[in-house]
Amino acid sequence: MTGISDSRSPRKKLLIVGSGPAGLSIGRLCAEAGCDVRIVEQRDHIAGNCYDEPDEHGVLVHRYGPHYFRTWSKDLLDWLSRFTEWIPGRYYVRACVNGELVPMPVSLSTMTALKGRAFSESEFREYLAQQREVFESPQNAEEQCLAHVGRELYELLFRNYTTKQWGISPRELAASVTARIPLRFDWDERYLNEEYQVMPKRGYTALYSNMADHPNLRIETKVALDEAQIRAERKHVDAIVYTGPLDAMFGCRFGALGYRSLRFEYEHHAGMQFVQPCVQINYPNEHAYTRTVEIKHVTQQQIPGTTLCFEYPEEEGDPFYPLLINEHRERRERYKALADAEREQDCPIYFVGRLAEYKYYNMDQVLLRAIDVAHEILQGWR
Numbered sequence: 001m002t003g004i005s006d007s008r009s010p011r012k013k014l015l016i017v018g019s020g021p022a023g024l025s026i027g028r029l030c031a032e033a034g035c036d037v038r039i040v041e042q043r044d045h046i047a048g049n050c051y052d053e054p055d056e057h058g059v060l061v062h063r064y065g066p067h068y069f070r071t072w073s074k075d076l077l078d079w080l081s082r083f084t085e086w087i088p089g090r091y092y093v094r095a096c097v098n099g100e101l102v103p104m105p106v107s108l109s110t111m112t113a114l115k116g117r118a119f120s121e122s123e124f125r126e127y128l129a130q131q132r133e134v135f136e137s138p139q140n141a142e143e144q145c146l147a148h149v150g151r152e153l154y155e156l157l158f159r160n161y162t163t164k165q166w167g168i169s170p171r172e173l174a175a176s177v178t179a180r181i182p183l184r185f186d187w188d189e190r191y192l193n194e195e196y197q198v199m200p201k202r203g204y205t206a207l208y209s210n211m212a213d214h215p216n217l218r219i220e221t222k223v224a225l226d227e228a229q230i231r232a233e234r235k236h237v238d239a240i241v242y243t244g245p246l247d248a249m250f251g252c253r254f255g256a257l258g259y260r261s262l263r264f265e266y267e268h269h270a271g272m273q274f275v276q277p278c279v280q281i282n283y284p285n286e287h288a289y290t291r292t293v294e295i296k297h298v299t300q301q302q303i304p305g306t307t308l309c310f311e312y313p314e315e316e317g318d319p320f321y322p323l324l325i326n327e328h329r330e331r332r333e334r335y336k337a338l339a340d341a342e343r344e345q346d347c348p349i350y351f352v353g354r355l356a357e358y359k360y361y362n363m364d365q366v367l368l369r370a371i372d373v374a375h376e377i378l379q380g381w382r
C-alpha cells in the first residue's frame with residue numbers, strides 16, 4: 001500500500017477505540033499507509049476476546065472462550081500469515097447424550113452412535129423426512145429446529161442446550177438462531193465447514209501483538225474512553241474508529257442492547273496429557289454448564305498437565321452474544337441510524353466490529369469487514 005501522507009500534507013491522525021481484531025487490523029493497515037494511529041483499550045491486554053495466555057500451570061488457555069479460526073478466504077489467511085505461523089485446526093466436538101459422546105454436527109456418525117446401528121445417507125434422509133414437522137414459515141428457534149431436524153434430535157441435542165445458552169425458551173428466540181444448524185450426509189466429523197481451519201502456532205495474543213508492532217501505531221491499555229471523551233477527540237484527529245458497544249456511544253438513549261454472557265471455571269489436571277477425547281464436549285441436557293473445552297487438543301502444546309474449562313451461560317458479565325430477540329433487533333436499527341450519521345461528519349466515526357455493530361461476527365468475518373473499512377478510510381484521504 002502506498003503512503004497517504006507526504007511533505008505537503010500533514011500526517012493523518014486516527015484514533016481507534018478498542019484493540020480487538022477489528023481495531024488492530026484497521027490500525028495496522030492505516031499505520032502501514034503512513035497514518036499516525038493511536039489505539040486505546042480499556043482492558044489490560046490487547047486482542048479483544050481472542051486473548052489467550054498461559055494459566056498458572058503454564059497451559060495456554062483462551063480467556064474468553066475457545067476461538068477456532070476458520071475462513072473461506074485465502075486472501076485473509078495470506079494477510080494474517082504475515083503475523084503468525086499456523087498449525088492445523090483440530091476442531092472436533094462431541095455432545096454428551098445419555099452418557100454417550102456423539103459427534104457434532106449431526107452426521108451419519110452421529111446417527112450411528114445415537115441409534116446403535118450404521119446409518120446410510122438414504123436412511124438419514126428418510127429419517128428426517130419422517131421426523132420433520134411442517135411450518136409454513138418458522139416463527140421462532142423451536143419451530144425452525146422442528147422443521148429442520150424433527151422432534152427427536154431437537155429434544156436430544158438442541159432444546160436444553162439452546163435454553164441454557166440463551167436463558168430463554170427457544171420459542172422466544174428468533175428462528176435465525178438455529179437456522180444454520182448444519183446436517184451432514186456423510187461421515188465427516190469435523191466441527192466446521194470452512195476450507196481453511198487453523199490455529200496460530202503461538203496463539204492469538206502473539207498474532208495480534210505482531211500485528212500491533214508498527215512504528216506508526218501506539219497502544220494505551222487500561223484506558224476506557226466514554227462518549228463525551230470520544231467526541232472531544234474529534235478536535236485532535238482526522239477520523240475515529242469505534243469498536244465498543246453501540247448503545248454506550250449514544251448514552252443508551254433508546255435502552256440497553258442485551259447480551260448473553262459466560263462464566264468460565266478452570267480445572268487443572270496435573271500430570272495428565274488429556275482428560276477428554278477432543279477439544280469440546282457439549283452438554284445438551286444435564287449440568288448447568290453448556291460445554292467443556294480442553295484447548296490443548298488444538299494448541300498441541302507440549303507440556304505435562306492439562307486444563308479443562310467449564311462454560312456457564314450468565315445474564316450478567318462481559319457482553320458476548322447479542323440477544324437475538326425482536327426488541328433488541330429493533331433497538332439496534334435505531335442506534336445504527338445514529339451511527340451511520342456519525343460517519344458523515346467532518347471527522348467521521350466508523351462503527352466496526354461485534355459490539356459496535358451489535359452483530360455476532362466470527363473472527364474472519366470481523367477481519368474482512370475491518371479491512372474493508374480501513375480501505376474506505378484511506379480512500380477518503382487520497
Ligand SMILES: Cc1cc2nc3c(=O)[nH]c(=O)nc-3n(C[C@H](O)[C@H](O)[C@H](O)COP(=O)(O)OP(=O)(O)OC[C@H]3O[C@@H](n4cnc5c(N)ncnc54)[C@H](O)[C@@H]3O)c2cc1C
Nearest residue numbers: 018020021022042048049065067068225244353354362363
Ligand atoms: C465465547 C466466544 C467464543 C467465540 N469463538 C469464536 C470462534 O471459535 N471462532 C471465531 O472465528 N470467532 C469466535 N468468536 C468471535 C470473536 O471473539 C469475535 O469475532 C472478535 O473478537 C470480534 O472482534 P472485535 O474487535 O469486533 O471485538 P472484541 O474482540 O470484543 O474487541 C473489542 C475491544 O474493544 C475494547 N473496548 C470496548 N469499548 C471500549 C472503550 N469504550 N474504551 C476502550 N476500549 C474499549 C474491549 O475491551 C475489547 O478489547 C467468539 C466470541 C465469543 C464471545
